[in-house]
Amino acid sequence: xxxxxxxxxxxxxxxxxxxxxxxxxxxxxxxxxxxxxxxxxxxxxxxxxxxxxxxxxxxxxxxxxxxxxxxxxxxxxxxxxxxxxxxxxxxxxxxxxxxxxxx
Numbered sequence: 001x002x003x004x005x006x007x008x009x010x011x012x013x014x015x016x017x018x019x020x021x022x023x024x025x026x027x028x029x030x031x032x033x034x035x036x037x038x039x040x041x042x043x044x045x046x047x048x049x050x051x052x053x054x055x056x057x058x059x060x061x062x063x064x065x066x067x068x069x070x071x072x073x074x075x076x077x078x079x080x081x082x083x084x085x086x087x088x089x090x091x092x093x094x095x096x097x098x099x100x101x102x103x
Contacts, residue, residue, distance in 0.1 A: 001049075001052070002048075002049040002050075002051070002052040002053045002058075003049075003053075003101075005045045005046070005048055005049035006045070006046065006049045006053070006058055006061050006062050006065070007065065008042075008045045009042045009043070009045035009046040009049065009062050009066075010042070010061075010062050010065035010066040010069055011042075011065075011066075011069055012038045012039070012041045012042030012045065013038070013039060013042040013062065013066045013069075014066045014069035014070040014073055015038050015069075015073070016034070016035050016038030016039045016042060017066075017070045017073070018070075018073050018074075018077055018078075019031040019032075019034040019035045019038060020035045021078065023035055042062075046058065046059075046062050057100055057101070060096075060097075060100055061097055061100060061101065064093045064094075064096060064097040064100075065097060067090075067093055068090055068093055068094060068097075071086065071090050
């Protein structure tokens with residue numbers, strides 16, 4: 001269950017990042033509100049999950065998965081670059097998450 005909460009937290013944080021971009025520096029009301037709501041919801045999910053998980057593992061798991069999700073969102077929603085070097089970097093992040101979770 002804690003792993004699902006960590007995944008949800010990562011997705012909430014990454015989606016909050018999308019709305020951070022869409023808020024244009026917190027100048028647009030609805031995206032700005034969504035930034036705060038999504039980050040608070042993500043923090044709540046992570047906090048609950050950390051009752052069962054080691055802080056170091058949970059925190060790095062969320063940050064790594066959030067980075068991967070943000071990368072994918074930036075490509076799909078914002079048409080940002082998916083250069084080969086960026087893809088290699090994301091693969092390394094995923095490998096780190098898998099290794100961290102297995103130890």
